[in-house]
Structures are given as C-alpha cells and as structure tokens.
Amino acid sequence: MMNTLKAILAGTIYTPLDEIRDGVVLLEGHRIMKVGPRTQVKIPKEAVVIDHSDQIVGPGMIDQHIHGAVGHDLMEATPEALSAVGRFLARHGTTAFLATTITAPPEAITEAARGLGEIIRSWDHLHATGDQAPGAEPLGIHFEGPFLNAIRRGAHTASEIQPPSLAMMRQFLDASAGTTRIVTLAPEREGAMAMIELLRHSNVRVAIGHSNATYMEAERAIDAGATHATHLYNAMRPFSHRDPGIIGAVLTDDRVSAELICDGFHVDPVAVRLMMKSKGTQGVILVTDSLSGAGMPDGEYRVGGMPVRLEKSVLRTMEGTLAGSTLTLDLALRNLMRFSGLSFQECLVCATINPARLLGFEDRKGVMAPGAYADLAVFDKNHSVTQTYVRGRPAL
Ligand SMILES: [Zn+2]
Incomplete structure (x- = not known):
C-alpha cells in the first residue's frame, strides 16, 4: 500500500514556478518521484x-x-480538533498548516503548545494508521501573541497581552518541543529585540504584527532578524506619507515577506494591488486567519474565550472589530487573481512555495519536485478545487 505507484495526468502543472502542459506526476507512496511533460x-x-x-x-x-x-x-x-480542521482544509486544496494560537493566559498558551506539539510530532503515525480521508498536515505552531501592542490588538484580549518576556517565551518553546515555527510580536515593545535574538537562535521565524511601530522601529526589528509581517495592513499603525510606519517598512524592504488576508473585507482591493506591486509575487503569502466559524452557519462562536459573531461570512467581536475570517485559501487565490489581475500561477506561488520558503520546507512542501511530499491540489478551469492529495492519498 505504502509503495503504490500512481501516475497523475494533468492538463497543466504548475510546480509552481514552472508551467508544464500535458504533464504527468509520478507518485511513489508518500512522495513525488517525477514531474514532467507526458512526452518525456x-x-x-x-x-x-x-x-x-x-x-x-x-x-x-x-x-x-x-x-x-x-x-x-x-x-x-x-x-479530534486538528483532524477536523485538517479535513476541512484539504477539501479546499490546503495540505499543510500552522496551528495558530491567540492571546490568552500564559498557562493556556503553554497548555495548548504542549498538546499541539505532541500531536504535530506524532502526526506521521496518525496519518499512516488513519482510515478516514486524509487531512492537511499540521506543520508546527504559529504563536500570535501574547507579546503584542494593545493599541493594535484587533480581536486579541487586551488584558492578556504581555510585555516581551524571555522566560515566558522559553516556556512556550519548551512546551512546543521543537514545533514552534513563527512568533508574531510587536517590535516596538521594550524587550522585543532580545526576544528576536532568542527566536532567531531557536530557528523560529519572527513576524512583526499587531504593532504600532514607526518605520524606524520596524526597520530595527528587520535588521535584528525579523523576516516576516503578519497580515499586512491589519492591526498595524496606518500608513501615512509623512509617517510611513511599519506598513511603509514592510512594503519597501525586500528582506521581509508579508501575509495577506485576501477576503475583500480585511484589505481593500486597491491596497492589495499596491502590495503586489511593491512586494512582488515572491514577497506575499496568502493566509486565511480563519476562526472556528469557518465552514459554519451564521451565529455566535468563541475564539480563545472571546465571543464573536458570524454574519454573512464576516466575523466580528461584539464591539464590531473584524475578528479573523471564514476564508479558505482557494477563495483567497481566486480573490487575489480578481483584485490584482495576476495569473493563476503567480497567485498560486503566494500560497505554496512562498510559505514553504519562509518556513524552510521548500525541499519537501509547497513544490512539485522529485522527493517532495505528494501533496497536490487539483483545480478546474474556474480554479475551484476538485481534488486534493495529501501524501499521495485522495482527500475528496
Ligand atoms: Zn491577527
């Protein structure tokens, strides 16, 4: 079973950097063996x-x-939670994700990190023995907070936001047992530079976000090793021509990539075009920032203990602030094409190889190449997902 050979015929393959017409992908068990035109x-x-x-x-x-x-x-x-979310994601063409925490009491974050770390490290085993349709693989943890700026908290609980604390961060890192991939922090807070240093040495990507940083403060963080910005534009000091702030720094500095929530509510299509023009397709990473309400009917839900209301696919806190999304990446991809005028291939790069590169997984994730995992998304002419393969197994 594990070493079954499969040949997938495709009208067009995007690896994603190369386009192959009339292509074939050979899969051996979990991995891709070969990708190329059918004639070869x-x-x-x-x-x-x-x-x-x-x-x-x-x-x-x-x-x-x-x-x-x-x-x-x-x-x-x-x-159960990771499998349910993973199966939902796989139906939308997503084959891997970072379980993202929200600002909560430190004990709750530590507890979540411990649980998530254990599941993430044993996921191979769960996957190999499961007879349910496979779901997207949890690749690690993204800690969003608690070291944020309360002024730009978005839907994070103000009273649980913490000043940067190396001791607390070490506790989260220990609990996650090597599965921490990204930490989002506000770089202007005192102690943030030392935390960037700690994270860099722990092989964790530092993302700046939920931040009121000035241009200079953001640049200092990038100089110190921050390589990414969390949901650009959202929960940040607004851009102004006399005070370009963190947004001005991220848009003009090629050392950082930036996340985009491309649902049409979080960021105006014009701001999306500005971002694509200044960052280029290689500098943008599509994310959903979706909450438990994604894939659910309208109603009231909770996020990290905070009540939120879902109405016509928009989630808001009781005060009316946008609270995450109900977006899926396949829809984000189609929105990005529509808003930016870029091709499907260019937009696909933003959801595949770009995040893989940021995380250092580009030899085995987010690409179609010999030796990479057989994680594939199949799209019809309208760019709707018709099938997904997780390590060679069909998810639909
Ligand atoms: Zn956020």
Whole structure:
C-alpha cells in the first residue's frame, strides 16, 4: 500500500514556478518521484493512472496563519480538533498548516503548545494508521501573541497581552518541543529585540504584527532578524506619507515577506494591488486567519474565550472589530487573481512555495519536485478545487 505507484495526468502543472502542459506526476507512496511533460516521463506498467488531464495540478497549499474552522479552535489542541480542521482544509486544496494560537493566559498558551506539539510530532503515525480521508498536515505552531501592542490588538484580549518576556517565551518553546515555527510580536515593545535574538537562535521565524511601530522601529526589528509581517495592513499603525510606519517598512524592504488576508473585507482591493506591486509575487503569502466559524452557519462562536459573531461570512467581536475570517485559501487565490489581475500561477506561488520558503520546507512542501511530499491540489478551469492529495492519498 505504502509503495503504490500512481501516475497523475494533468492538463497543466504548475510546480509552481514552472508551467508544464500535458504533464504527468509520478507518485511513489508518500512522495513525488517525477514531474514532467507526458512526452518525456515514462509511466511504469504497474502504476495506477489517475486522469486529471482536463484540469490544473499544483502543490497543495500551506496556511501558516489559521486559528480554527468547522466549530473547532486549534487551541483545543486535541487530535479530534486538528483532524477536523485538517479535513476541512484539504477539501479546499490546503495540505499543510500552522496551528495558530491567540492571546490568552500564559498557562493556556503553554497548555495548548504542549498538546499541539505532541500531536504535530506524532502526526506521521496518525496519518499512516488513519482510515478516514486524509487531512492537511499540521506543520508546527504559529504563536500570535501574547507579546503584542494593545493599541493594535484587533480581536486579541487586551488584558492578556504581555510585555516581551524571555522566560515566558522559553516556556512556550519548551512546551512546543521543537514545533514552534513563527512568533508574531510587536517590535516596538521594550524587550522585543532580545526576544528576536532568542527566536532567531531557536530557528523560529519572527513576524512583526499587531504593532504600532514607526518605520524606524520596524526597520530595527528587520535588521535584528525579523523576516516576516503578519497580515499586512491589519492591526498595524496606518500608513501615512509623512509617517510611513511599519506598513511603509514592510512594503519597501525586500528582506521581509508579508501575509495577506485576501477576503475583500480585511484589505481593500486597491491596497492589495499596491502590495503586489511593491512586494512582488515572491514577497506575499496568502493566509486565511480563519476562526472556528469557518465552514459554519451564521451565529455566535468563541475564539480563545472571546465571543464573536458570524454574519454573512464576516466575523466580528461584539464591539464590531473584524475578528479573523471564514476564508479558505482557494477563495483567497481566486480573490487575489480578481483584485490584482495576476495569473493563476503567480497567485498560486503566494500560497505554496512562498510559505514553504519562509518556513524552510521548500525541499519537501509547497513544490512539485522529485522527493517532495505528494501533496497536490487539483483545480478546474474556474480554479475551484476538485481534488486534493495529501501524501499521495485522495482527500475528496
Ligand atoms: Zn491577527
């Protein structure tokens, strides 16, 4: 079973950097063996042939900023919650994600990190023995807070926001047991530079966000090793031509990539175009920032203990602040095409190889290349997802 050969025929393959017409992907068990045009790749006799020759095949997408979906908050940190969210994501072409925490009491974050770390480290095993349809793989943890700026808290609980504390951060890192990938922090807070240093040495990506940083403060953080910005524009000091702030720094500094919540509510299409022009397709990472209400009917939900209301696919706190989204990455991709006028291939880069590169997984995730995991998303002509493969297994 594990070493079954599969040959997937595709109308067009986006690896995503290369375009291959009339392509074939050979899969051996969990991994990709070969990718190329049908005229050049010999299909072994024993291979099971799967025909997507009227469709587009790309790498599975990676959502590095997601709090929950289908009624589950990932801070529940149970195998059930991660599987339910993972299966929902796989239906939308996402094959990997970072379980993202929200600002909460330090003990709650530590507890969540411990639970998530354990599940993430044993995920291979769960996956290999599960007979349910496979779900997206949890690749690690993204800590969003608690070291934020309360002025730019968005839907994070003000009373639980903390000044940067190395001791507390070490506690989270220890609890996650090597699964921490990204920490979002406000770089202008006192002690933030020392925390950037600690995270860099722990091989964790530092993202600046939920921040009131000036241009200079943001640049200092980038000089110190921050390589990413969390949901650009949202929960940040606003851009002004005399005070460009953190947004001005991120838009003009090629050393940082930036997340975009491309649902049409969080960021105006014009601001999306500005971002694509200044960052280029290689500098933008599509995320959902979705909460437990994603994939659910209108109603009231909770996020990290805070009540939120879902109405016509928009989530808000009781005070009316946007609170995460109900977005899926396939929809974000189509929105980005519509808002920016860029091609499907260019937009796909923002949801696949870009997050993989930020996280250092580009040899095995977010790309179609020999040796990479057989994580694939299949799209029809309208760019709707028709099938997803997680490590070679169909999810739909
Ligand atoms: Zn946020």
